[in-house]
Amino acid sequence: MSLYLHDIPLSQARQAFHDALQHAGLWQTLGKEDIPLNENALGRVLAEPIWALRSSPHYHAAAMDGFAVRAEQTRGAQPSAPVTLNLPYAAQYVDTGDPLPDWANAVIPIENVESLSAEGQITADVRHPARIRFRASTVPWHHVRPLGEDIVATQLVLPAGHVLRPYDLGAIAASGHVTVSVARPPRVAILPTGTELVPIGTELKRGDILEYNSLVLAAQVKAMGAQPTRFPITIDDYDAICARVEDAAQTNDLILLNAGSSAGAEDFSSRVVEKLGRLLVHGVAVRPGHPVILGILNRADGTCVPIIGVPGYPVSAALTVDIFAEEIIARWLGRRPVELPVETVTLTRKVTSPAGDDDFMRVAIGRVGEKILAAPIARGAGVITSLVRADGLVLIPSGVQGVEAGEPVQARLYRSKQEIDRTIFCIGSHDVILDVMAQFLSDHERRLVSANVGSQGGLVALKRGEAHLAGSHLLDPETGEYNLRYIRQYLPDLPVRLVGLVNREQGLIVRRGNPKGVRSLQDLARPEVAFINRQRGAGTRVLLDYHFEKLGIVPETVHGYEDEEYTHLGVAAAVASGRADCGLGIPAAAQALELDFVPLFHERYDLVIPKIYAESDLLEPLFDLLKSQLFQNAIRALPGYDVSIMGKVFLED
Numbered sequence: 001m002s003l004y005l006h007d008i009p010l011s012q013a014r015q016a017f018h019d020a021l022q023h024a025g026l027w028q029t030l031g032k033e034d035i036p037l038n039e040n041a042l043g044r045v046l047a048e049p050i051w052a053l054r055s056s057p058h059y060h061a062a063a064m065d066g067f068a069v070r071a072e073q074t075r076g077a078q079p080s081a082p083v084t085l086n087l088p089y090a091a092q093y094v095d096t097g098d099p100l101p102d103w104a105n106a107v108i109p110i111e112n113v114e115s116l117s118a119e120g121q122i123t124a125d126v127r128h129p130a131r132i133r134f135r136a137s138t139v140p141w142h143h144v145r146p147l148g149e150d151i152v153a154t155q156l157v158l159p160a161g162h163v164l165r166p167y168d169l170g171a172i173a174a175s176g177h178v179t180v181s182v183a184r185p186p187r188v189a190i191l192p193t194g195t196e197l198v199p200i201g202t203e204l205k206r207g208d209i210l211e212y213n214s215l216v217l218a219a220q221v222k223a224m225g226a227q228p229t230r231f232p233i234t235i236d237d238y239d240a241i242c243a244r245v246e247d248a249a250q251t252n253d254l255i256l257l258n259a260g261s262s263a264g265a266e267d268f269s270s271r272v273v274e275k276l277g278r279l280l281v282h283g284v285a286v287r288p289g290h291p292v293i294l295g296i297l298n299r300a301d302g303t304c305v306p307i308i309g310v311p312g313y314p315v316s317a318a319l320t321v322d323i324f325a326e327e328i329i330a331r332w333l334g335r336r337p338v339e340l341p342v343e344t345v346t347l348t349r350k351v352t353s354p355a356g357d358d359d360f361m362r363v364a365i366g367r368v369g370e371k372i373l374a375a376p377i378a379r380g381a382g383v384i385t386s387l388v389r390a391d392g393l394v395l396i397p398s399g400v401q402g403v404e405a406g407e408p409v410q411a412r413l414y415r416s417k418q419e420i421d422r423t424i425f426c427i428g429s430h431d432v433i434l435d436v437m438a439q440f441l442s443d444h445e446r447r448l449v450s451a452n453v454g455s456q457g458g459l460v461a462l463k464r465g466e467a468h469l470a471g472s473h474l475l476d477p478e479t480g481e482y483n484l485r486y487i488r489q490y491l492p493d494l495p496v497r498l499v500g501l502v503n504r505e506q507g508l509i510v511r512r513g514n515p516k517g518v519r520s521l522q523d524l525a526r527p528e529v530a531f532i533n534r535q536r537g538a539g540t541r542v543l544l545d546y547h548f549e550k551l552g553i554v555p556e557t558v559h560g561y562e563d564e565e566y567t568h569l570g571v572a573a574a575v576a577s578g579r580a581d582c583g584l585g586i587p588a589a590a591q592a593l594e595l596d597f598v599p600l601f602h603e604r605y606d607l608v609i610p611k612i613y614a615e616s617d618l619l620e621p622l623f624d625l626l627k628s629q630l631f632q633n634a635i636r637a638l639p640g641y642d643v644s645i646m647g648k649v650f651l652e653d
Contacts, residue, residue: 007283007290009398010323010358016280017294017306017324024296024304029334030253031184037172044164044182045225045333050157053176055148060105062094064143067113067132068104074137082135084116093127100144107143108134151175161334163225183333186226188325189248190214192258193268194312195235213258213317217310220321224329224338226254238268245272249297249305254328256321257293259312269293269309277304285357285398286323288316294324318387319360340412345374345392347409348427348451348466352402359397362390363411364449366423366468369612373425373466374411375451389449391415391423406464419447424618426450428458428470429539430567431605432588433502433635437622440631444621452566455483456537459490462610468619469609471501473539477546482604484651495611495653499626500645502605502635506543508598509568509575509590510582518582519598521547524558531560532571532580540568543603544584569593587640597639604645611653623647 008016021027032047062068069091077083085091091108092101100107114122115129123129151157157175158168164180172180197211204210211233218228229252234244241257248255257269270293273279277297284292293309308324310317330337345365353359363374374394377386392411396403403409413420422445426434430452438448450471453461458470476485483498510518516529521544524531534540548555555561560580565571569592571583576593590597613619625631626647635641 007285007356008281009285013281013284013292013294014324014327017328020278020280020294020296021306021328026304026306027331029183030186030332032181033184034179034181037169037178037180039169041164041169041180041182042166043225044180044185045335046158046160046162046164046181047183047334048181049160050172050175050177050180052151052153052155052157054151055153056151056174057145057147057149060100060147061145062096062098062100062107062143063145064107064109065095066093066107066109066143067091068094068100069106069108069138070104071106071138071140071142074106074108074134077134077137079135082114082133083137084120084131084133086131087129091132105140105144106138108132108138109143112136161336163335183225183335186221186253186329186332187251188218188221188226188228188254188256188329189231189252190217190221190228190256190258191231191234191241191244191248193234193236193241193244194259197233197259199233213310213312213314216314216318217256217258217321220318221256221325221329224326225333225335226329236268238271241268242272242275245297245307246276249276249299249307253305253332254325255297255305255307256310256325257307258310258317273297273307273309277307282309286319287354287357287359288313289320289323289360290316290357292320292324315362315386340393340414342410343372343392343413343417344408345372345394345411347394347403347405347407348373348375348461348464349453350402350405351376351396353396353400355399355401357398358395361394361396362386363392363394364389364425364451365391365411365413365415365420366425366447366449367421368425368468369465371465372420374409375425375427375449375466391420391449422618423447423449424469424622425467426469426471427453427461427467428472428608429455429605430569431471431502431504431586432568432592432638433605433641434471436631436634436638437625440625440628440634441621444624446618446621454535454538454541454566456486456490456542459486459608462496462608463490463494468613469607469622471605472608473504473543473603473605475539475543475546475603477549483606483608487608487651491608496651497609497611497614497649497653498651499607499609499614500604500648500650501607501626503602503642503645504605505587505599505601505640506540506584506603507587507600508582509572509585510596510598511575511578512594512596514596514598516581521551521553521600524582525553527559529559530579530581531558531563532574532583533561533564534571534584535564535566538566539603539605540584543601547601588638591639599640606650 114133115126116131117123118130192214196209198208214230221228273295279295281294295307310320327337362377392413434450455472455474461467474486568585568589571585572589572593574580587597632643
């Protein structure tokens with residue numbers, strides 16, 4: 001029997017939480033505090049509007065170095081008929097910012113004035129001449145900052161609820177304030193729970209899980225304007241968790257109880273909330289983040305504090321805080337909830353979605369031609385790197401079971417349009433070189449975003465106009481040539497430039513010491529050897545099948561042939577974890593996870609680039625990089641690479 005109270009729609013869960021907070025008197029600002037007007041006010045939220053106490057400037061001020069005059073006395077001045085005024089009664093020297101004499105209403109810049117002695121001779125004393133001569137008239141209030149030009153006393157400078165920016169502090173100071181009234185920041189307690197959790201810096205052993213969710217959640221709520229407190233890890237013990245939650249509730253405005261929110265035997269969060277207060281929601285129809293808990297806790301003094309049971313998986317945890325905590329914190333601070341800019345994007349591949357859930361999907365975004373494309377990122381709830389790589393968030397609403405490739409969707413952007421326009425989309429075969437390339441390109445204001453779909457998948461993406469380039473190493477078994485046949489097959493009408501990147505080794509990645517004694521492809525037919533394969537369409541899979549055919553090995557006889565990974569590092573991870581004994585890949589992946597490597601083949605890895613992008617400003621730094629000795633040396637330092645072909649053009653349509 002399910003222990004969920006019920007899996008309810010997101011809108012219904014939000015409403016239940018809002019109603020409970022409102023009933024408890026918690027759906028309002030928490031209070032205010034007066035703080036000194038200094039740089040520490042940056043990012044705080046105004047609790048009261050700022051009304052100007054004085055004007056700025058509070059006098060008529062010179063806007064230039066020069067001479068204060070009455071504009072009427074300059075009439076008729078021309079290059080051939082200059083006007084002369086005597087100091088100090090008809091003109092007076094002023095520096096920028098000086099008050100104007102009461103009788104003056106204009107300033108003639110010093111560079112437009114000839115300084116004269118009492119006898120009418122030009123003098124070097126430009127600040128204290130007896131007379132001045134000028135050859136152009138001026139108008140009233142020219143080169144003058146009149147009183148109140150910037151701020152007029154009593155006017156509204158900034159409204160309540162405004163988040164203070166650096167230049168706001170200057171405006172507040174200019175309007176006469178020395179302190180500022182800001183909203184009291186909510187105090188948020190973050191409580192990680194789980195016997196398997198260990199603190200950052202711990203030497204990990206099998207079964208340990210590094211506890212970094214509280215670090216992420218604390219940073220999230222701090223960015224929202226709250227003051228987080230990270231509590232120590234609490235083991236999976238009902239009484240211990242109750243005690244920790246009860247303690248945190250006494251001094252905090254919001255509790256984030258991390259993990260223990262699903263229906264497992266050691267998931268205590270719902271029981272804790274029921275004991276200490278009222279459980280409102282257990283299970284929300286969102287992906288990721290399904291087992292969310294919302295509740296209200298009772299304090300000893302009769303007041304209440306809200307609690308959110310945050311799922312343990314990192315992506316689910318982060319999304320839960322974004323969805324539920326942000327709007328509460330915004331309400332308590334008196335500001336508007338953060339609204340990310342929205343852009344219409346085109347999905348690069350079909351995605352499916354649970355029909356009953358609001359499905360939040362993270363995407364990498366880039367502009368290719370006239371289209372802004374969104375490539376879905378790995379969607380596992382535990383894939384923290386999906387948060388790092390995401391450029392935006394797409395919501396597939398409840399009732400929609402998926403979206404086809406090429407369909408337009410709305411994406412909330414995490415990055416600016418300028419960053420997106422500087423993004424190079426690389427879709428195709430995986431190689432760790434692409435990560436090195438991304439780092440080097442970042443020094444040239446370019447972002448390289450790569451999606452690993454295999455060599456054939458990369459060519460298909462180019463055909464559909466969904467990438468700027470593709471990594472490919474497709475062997476033609478008849479000619480021994482790389483990529484040319486497949487370019488003609490998949491891209492018959494698209495002019496491309498085929499550029500060599502590296503010659504590289506391929507071989508078998510095996511566990512340290514090679515306990516199964518795997519020395520060749522023939523060993524894969526042994527029943528006790530578990531193999532991990534690459535996905536269909538990957539160049540490595542094509543290479544494997546080519547050699548299997550030459551050797552007469554029937555793929556179905558290889559244990560694990562149907563088990564697939566999308567990257568060389570994925571293959572290495574499968575071997576390192578014991579999921580497989582070996583897999584075909586590159587030595588750099590074996591080295592990364594401290595595995596052994598059995599070299600078997602050499603192959604060419606190329607970049608396939610449509611000519612329209614090969615000649616664009618966007619990719620110009622890429623071609624400069626291929627000529628860079630610094631970059632080439634970085635690749636030489638990795639095992640199994642030969643850079644002698646780097647930058648060589650093998651095809652130019």
